[in-house]
Amino acid sequence: MAVQPSPTILAATVAELRGHAPFDQMTESAISRLAANLTLRYYAEGSVIKSPEDGVVNTLSILQRGQVVGVNPSPSVSERPLTLVEGEMFPIGAMISKRATVLTFSAATDVFCYELSESGFAEVMETSPEFRNFATARLAHMLDLSRQHIQSQFSRNVSGAQTMASPLRSLIKRPPVTVNAATPISQVLAMMQQLKIGSMIVVEESSTIPCGIFTERDVLARVALPQVDQSAPISKVMTVDPVALPSTATVFEAAKLMAERRFRHVLVTDEGRLVGLVSERDLFQMQRLSLGEIAKSIDRCADGVSLAKVADDVRQMAEALVGQGVAAEQLTQFVTTMNDAIVGKAIELAAIESPPPSIEWCWIGLGSEGRMEQTLVTDQDNALIFAPAVSASTTEIEALRAAFLAFATVANRLLDQAGFPFCRGNIMAKNPHWCLTQSEWRNLFEAWMRSPSSAALLNAAIFFDFRALHGKSELVTELRDWLRSVAPRQKMFLHQMAANALQVRPPLGLIRDFVDADEAYPGTIDLKKFGIRPFIDAARIFALAQEVSATNTADRLRQAMRKMRVGDDEISAYIDSFHFVQLLRLRSNQRMADTDIAGRSALVASQTEPDNGPNAQMANRIRTDALNDLDRRILKEALRQARKLQARVEMDFHV
């Protein structure tokens, strides 16, 4: 006779599960049904729980107590073992695709596992979307949860605040007001006054497809001063083809677009159809600093001191964005956009103080600046390229170089004043080694590739991420085109670069929390060294080998790996992992800046390549036990992706 299962036992099981994702998200009824379907089983230390020989997997295990390791039994694979911690499910991929497991899972300590039969698994996949999402899109889903978590923390602090990561849709408060393109100007002005609106969207004849915008700021410049006939159609004075974003775009994207292009309005359209209008005022009602204001104040700067003030605003804004859960990719883009503007202004100011020769030249950003991956605080990594006349003699070239060096010295100084400290490795345009003509750059790069000493490899890692920042960008494009065409043939160089990149292996196998083995910093992991570099290095090598011009790590991975016929899902997993580690690093940096003054100088030091000194060491380190359970597991998954990417490098370059 069937009896009701014991509520106490089910409640205790549910309470255990609730400590972990996705069980913390499941509804009460779904998780109770799951609990009633579970069995609890003991495995003595050392015993095998599941192995490929068992054939098609028919139970899912959820680790309740102890540790489990997953080892690839194939002798040809030299992956480090995967350590599973309490709350983790295995082997979830095999369970979904009804195949045998690839890894052999065994008990590293005495272990209790909850076990779920095939029918129980089918039931929970059916009844719980939270469980299903987690199981099918493990990484992507975890990343979402993590972001929601940050956001919810933030909104607890600032209740009701619009976060920068929310969709534009959430800002649209009323349907847009539109007029036909043929409407007379006078009628439009009357409507604007009557409805108390600052802008009017112009649509093509009897449609909702926008073709222009007219704002109150246009009245003075386009109607009143030129004394345009007010009976003329509005299409004569409107701004044609205004910029539009989809309603799913984030508030941040709109803000960035407005700041870059100096707009005050962005149309919101879905599949060409107008759904609303978002103004700068809508975006920043709650925001102390606006991106547009920052961009404008950069334009107004007249010296290093005022630049420093703006640079500080950028930093504060970036920190606020981290707190609001803006994704790492958008955040680094924002910092890069703003820093580019600051660098551009510093160079303009330097050109007034010490004018460069009037031939073609370009200021080059290197390292993280070149990759467009700058974080909160960045030191200088730059160089200069110039184009003397073909007939120029050595003496003439040296005279030009001296003039460019004088100019660069001023620019470097202004940037230092603006809060971008001098590069300790002296990788700056004012260094004669890095202020070169086109052919000098080519010869230098060629020499590095021909004899890849460790110094040459180190330089290549910084310089091959070059990007035009200010001046004649065609010079940089030509250099990039040349490098792209020659690099794939430099097999020995690529091989050495790959070998170099593989020297650092992200730790995975160590106990509950994969800390690295540096005994000076127990319980911590160096995120930059183990979580970021593997992605950056692999992306650079693949880009060079696959004739990809991009310098940004995500772009490089996307473009190069598509050429390598890697699936989009796999590529996304790499990129998401990379961005997650970036975000984690930004967050921990921010926390340091919040908690102590010394943290700030540590932040500056942390950006220096190569890292040294105790401050730099600590700034990139996080305590793994200080992470919440979810972030710890995503980090582990991200490091696993880094290892997978390294395995590809290993295979492709025969290291």
Add this chain to the structure above:
Amino acid sequence: MAMEWLRHLLGNPVPLSALQRSRLRAIESNIALPSDLSGISLAQARWVAADVESSGLDVWNDQLIAIGAVVVSGTNVQLGESHEVVLKQTKISSQDNILIHRISGRDQQSGEDPVEALLTFLEFVGNSPLVGYHANFDRIMLERACKKYLGTPVEKVWLDLAALAPALVDTEHGSAKTRAVGRGHPLDWWLGRYRIEVSARHNAAADALATAQLFGILLSTAEKQGVSNVESVMECAKDYEWLRRR
């Protein structure tokens, strides 16, 4: 009629209904363990880990208040195949006693009719052996309650983990012979040793779950030592008991 009168005299407050009598007969006819326990491998066996709460520690005079139980088949604790019940009390247990199991006076009074509770529990157990820690206490408590409410003690086979655990696992008490002389460890000692957490200690169901988990460990240990069937597991515990009594 004479039988009914006799039952009243023995303390059975309400006579059984016809349906209850037939349920009891079915239970009693299905109570015996298979004759050849050595033929049942540990992987095939079904056990019921159980724990009771009572109004005190006097096994002959205190009242049975609650029963918790969970099935162990093979070495798997079947969380969904579990059962818990509070028996309706005519007299509420003392305040000190309530503080131990946390079943309030109101809960004790609104508990299940004892006859129904016991029948349902016995049906849940079927012919499986029961497993407890210091199982004699649980056994006598249940048998006294069955005698009182069902008119018969319904004797079941019990396996005592307090005897099985030290028989299979070396403790700091030394060799099997010397450690057999001691009184053995309390359940909490074993739970601590294996990091088994109890959601609510002295809740019958939670304790039954902990007991079941300890039993899962002991079965897996037994298998490693070549103990492969139900009879041998029973023998292990019996030998230990015998040694201890000597």
